[in-house]
Amino acid sequence: MDQPTDAGIPAEEPRDTPLRGEHEALGASFTDFGGWLMPVRYTSDLAEHHAVRQAAGLFDISHMGEILVEGGGAGAFLDHALAGAISAVPVGRAKYTMILAEDGGIVDDLIVYRLQDDEFLVIANAGNREVVARELTDRVAGFDATVEDQSDDYALIALQGPTAERILAETAGVVELSLPLPEIRNYAWGSVLFGGEPLLIARTGYTGEDGFELLVPVARAAELWRALLAAGEPHGLVPAGLAARDTLRLEAGMPLYGHELSRDIVPAQAGLGRVIPAGKTGFVGEAATESRPDAPVLIGLTAEGRRAGRAGYGVFRGDERVGEITSGALSPTLGHPIAMAFVRPDALPSDGAAASDLTIDVRGTRIPATVTALPFYRRNS
Incomplete structure (x- = not known):
């Protein structure tokens, strides 16, 4: 029976990622995070943390949101809607940025990938996926651009650690790299085929280590997860949960929404004033540039x-x-x-x-x- 909330409304059950069955088979313990049932650990927090620092860890981050923005005015729209100079990002690169409220408070921190001249992929935090999609949709009026939440179509897997590049190169079924892996720089992306399906692979992460985040269609997610684990076994790869991810990102000084970032905080307070280019005007949240x-x-x-x-x-x-x-x-x-x-x-x-x-x-x-x-x-x- 559903448990009522304080307001008398039944609490929603957390959502499953496409990899729930894989986690259960590996003996994961689960927790509710951002409205998703996520693996918190498989063996021990410390073992998983050290594996990422010394070899590699594999994370299910399919709870993150994927929002496609495209159209001839997509770059100009994102310059207006977000804190960064998104139109200046070259095709093939990515940028860390934020979406701000009118008063300058942080609605969410984001990574934006430029896929084509007129096509951008916005990655939002799990608990903010719907609000980010709604805010972008509300802000797009007057621009030659469209906003589409494609989160349900994809899973996102993070391969992080010193041996990540070697593991990805040896993963069965991963072929036809658009760039050799060593040429994909930090905050850049390339593409591969996996079982005939195109995948986006980005040299980004949330651990302070080298590694990749792989965007895969939901139907191929479990197959890719298993292939990565098999390729990584000789190189020390382990599945890793949210507990290790949290201590890794803390050591790396990376903020977590709801902790270091919120609508009550402007970017400069969090040491992230650099996300707003000097002299930028005419964007939602411009009040964040005021002195506090x-x-x-x-x-x-x-x-x-x-x-x-x-x-x-x-x-x-x-x-x-x-x-x-x-x-x-x-x-x-x-x-x-x-x-x-x-x-x-x-x-x-x-x-x-x-x-x-x-x-x-x-x-x-x-x-x-x-x-x-x-x-x-x-x-x-």
Whole structure:
């Protein structure tokens, strides 16, 4: 029987990705994430995290949204609708950007791929897929462009880690590369055939490692998943869940919507003012460019020991609460606690030196914390 929500409306069941059966066969544990039933782990969070740093991990990210924008005015439309200079992105490349509310708050962070001169693919976060599609549709009036949510037609699989390129090159059924894999640069894409079906492969990811994201028609998703696992077995590839993905992206200093990003935050507060080109005007959310000198800013914090601050824990200077952690964990790679937090600017040192008088309240115990530049972890090459 459906469980009622607080408003008396039955709660919706989380959606399954096309790979649900594959995850069950591999013994995955599941969680509801953004309205989707997603694998949180297969064996252990730590093992999956370390596999991605040392070899490779395979992630189901089919909960993400895929929205096609095309037409002669598609570039001009996206310049208006989004924060970035999308019309300047060359065919074959991708750009990290944001869709903003009128007041400058972040509706979602996105990756936009330019497929053709008049064709763009917008990748949205799972929980925001419908709102992004709706916002784009609402903003397209007056432009020679169309917006089509194609999310239900595709699965998205991420192959991440130092051995990802070799694994993809050895995957059975992957042929006819538009570019040799080494020539697909970071934030660029190429195409392959898999079982006769065209696939888009992008050198993007959310782990801080080298790797690819593969867009595959739903009907071929399970076949591709199995082929990648088979090719990767000799190279240390393991399936990896949301828990490992979260600690990997935290080490890499990558924001998560609902934690570091929200409608209450403008890009500059999150250290992402660069997504808006200098001097850009005439776009939805232009208010984000207004100065907000007293607004909390996102910082990195590190601590000693094993007790890590978590989302919602307070950051203090003396007895005064000056901020709040948005994401935190004991870093599997670095071996000490790390966190991202929004903190009042006046509580931070002005000379760039590490603040030694900040503490994190970890269940009633104040843990000294040091301001640390993001990212916490950066791969060697």
